[in-house]
Amino acid sequence: MIKKISFIFAAVILIAASSVLTACRTVPASVPEGISEAELLQLGQASLDNSNYKAAEFYYTKVIELYGQNISSVIAAEYELAHIKIKRKNFAQAKPALQRILAYYDDPQTSSVLPPAYKKLVLNDLAKCEPKPAKSKTKKKK
Numbered sequence: 102m103i104k105k106i107s108f109i110f111a112a113v114i115l116i117a118a119s120s121v122l123t124a125c126r127t128v129p130a131s132v133p134e135g136i137s138e139a140e141l142l143q144l145g146q147a148s149l150d151n152s153n154y155k156a157a158e159f160y161y162t163k164v165i166e167l168y169g170q171n172i173s174s175v176i177a178a179e180y181e182l183a184h185i186k187i188k189r190k191n192f193a194q195a196k197p198a199l200q201r202i203l204a205y206y207d208d209p210q211t212s213s214v215l216p217p218a219y220k221k222l223v224l225n226d227l228a229k230c231e232p233k234p235a236k237s238k239t240k241k242k243k
Contacts, residue, residue, distance in 0.1 A: 128155045138168045142177055154185050172211055176202060180219050187226050196230040199223050 132141065145160035164178035179202050186195035205211050206220045 128153075128159050132160075132163050132167075136167075138164060138171060138174045141167070142174065145178070145181060149181065149185065154189065157185060158182060172205065172214060173216055176205060176215055176219050180222060184222075184226060187229055192230040195226065199227045199230070203227070 132144075141160050141164045145157045145164065148154075148156035148160060161178040161181045164174050168174045179198065183195050183198035183202065186192070186198065202219065202223050206215060206223075
């Protein structure tokens with residue numbers, strides 16, 4: 102009898118835990134009116150930290166949609182969207198997105214106002230998009 106109760110209790114705990122985890126993976130349908138760029142970026146980062154890529158993509162896309170006139174926020178959001186592709190190992194889609202961001206840094210009209218840290222992050226992620234050299238199967242002689 103005690104084993105049966107323990108099993109039922111364990112099953113209830115497991116179901117509750119999976120419900121909580123599933124609830125954390127939801128994607129919002131909208132954002133509150135008047136939400137700031139910083140708040141949207143923070144929501145995107147929190148979603149990314151929780152591996153909820155779909156929610157992160159939603160928030161970063163909203164940053165671009167609502168605050169596209171601020172190039173610094175656009176760079177941050179576009180980078181994070183490309184970085185999600187890197188995390189998912191979708192290098193073919195990430196590479197052109199990263200190259201587009203790099204083009205902002207090559208433009209003299211925008212490069213001076215852009216956060217320099219993102220350029221380094223973009224270059225690091227672009228390196229991940231390149232195929233790894235094949236390892237030689239020949240053994241070196243000593």
